[in-house]
Amino acid sequence: MKIKVTAVFDIGRTNKKFFLFDENFQEVHREYNRFDEIEDEDGYPTENLAALEKWVKEVFDKMLDSETYEIEALNFSCYGASWVHIDENGKPLTPLYNYMKPLKDDIFNSFYGAYGPENELSRVTGSPKLGMLNTGMHLYWLKNTQPETFKKIKYSLHLPQYLSYLFTGIPVSEYTSIGCHTMLWDFEKKDYHSWVYQEGIDKKLPPIDSSRKTALINYKGKTIKMGVGIHDSSSALLPYIRSVNKPFLLISTGTWSISINPFNEGMLTAEDIENDSLFNMRIDGSPVKVSRLFLGNEYKLQVKALSDHFNVSPDAHKKVKFNQDTFFEINKDFTHMFKWSTMSSEDMPNETTISYDKFEHAYHQLMLELVLLQEKSIRAAIGNSAINQLYVDGGFSDNEIYIQLLSQYMGNMKLSTTDSSLGSALGAAIVISDVVLEATFLDKNYAVKNHRPFILK
Incomplete structure (x- = not known):
């Protein structure tokens, strides 16, 4: 009799982990991996997204054939402030830019000149001025420095939602990623901030789903409850x-x-x-x-x-x-x-x-x-x-x-x-x-x- 389990990929900046939990949320299996960083077009170190994708699929497919465990559900926990921008075919258009990548002053000057003052914007969005750690600023930077790439974006997905998308094919936005010092969300209006609409960035963001949302997916002949990531x-x-x-x-x-x-x-x-x-x-x-x-x-x-x-x-x-x-x-x-x-x-x-x-x-x-x-x-x-x-x-x-x-x-x-x-x-x-x-x-x-x-x- 196989043990029924929930699978979780827990992706940190350094350690990539895979866990299986039984019905009492006791850990019954774990795997670790690390990947050397690669460089983006400016030579700045960043996540090796292709290696991460390959590992995630290989580990899950292997455990799906386990004689010990029966995977009933899958979810993803990942570090924040990281976008994967996909085209209409679902393929990444850019590297997974490092949230520590510095931005030039002219980006900040342009943004706050149009949508400031800084303190008021930080107050209503709950987001101090943190550069690329504000994923809203990341999108503003991309639109202004790589306009042709920005036009090709079908959806921008935070990393937990991108990993979910790899398995479900369903693009979603999710509250905990949106609300993590992104500068995207107006906590007074409980909606995207007006600057997001003025820049047309809302069109790049898929519909919002609850972190509780799951979809029953037929994956390689097995029906699995899949989460949207958190x-x-x-x-x-x-x-x-x-x-x-x-x-x-x-x-x-x-x-x-x-x-x-x-x-x-x-x-x-x-x-x-x-x-x-x-x-x-x-x-x-x-x-x-x-x-x-x-x-x-x-x-x-x-x-x-x-x-x-x-x-x-x-x-x-x-x-x-x-x-x-x-x-x-x-x-x-x-x-x-x-x-x-x-x-x-x-x-x-x-x-x-x-x-x-x-x-x-x-x-x-x-x-x-x-x-x-x-x-x-x-x-x-x-x-x-x-x-x-x-x-x-x-x-x-x-x-x-x-x-x-x-x-x-x-x-x-x-x-x-x-x-x-x-x-x-x-x-x-x-x-x-x-x-x-x-x-x-x-x-x-x-x-x-x-x-x-x-x-x-």
């Missing part, structure tokens, strides 16, 4: 939304620390935009307030500098345990010591000055300063929402000092860490199922740990 950040949020009954904030940590508030009411303010807040979108089209902090990237740079300064192993920071006495010593006469490399804060000095003779003390100081920034980012995301529960997942959920200090500074809230390495893939499986998650789902599947502030002396 943006990975929105997908990772879904198991929490489906199983937690009270409002919460999810802090997803890694290179970026993203504080995600699905319970925000109202529009972003000018202050929110200044605090690097933006909107993502839930699967029903409602806004999710997000505040970003370049935490992991800054941490990596500062830890390397500290290791060099104290002439210790690059891994020495992994062995430092939280020490209350060290914290009290630092906190008693606290001053900011670190000048950030990739962030800025009003309290940071002009130069980094380390006044300690022990690596452990300097590391505690670093973590305290980073947590103070994290606290500010969390409170910006919470805004006026009545939230008392915080969940932390990702790399920093294992950092004892980070968790202890965060618990202390967010002491009026419950703080829990979760191990959700499957996060976005699991969400993609759940969104196309009809299953109602139990309240114990996180405890059973995410290794939830609760943390309390330490007692002040």
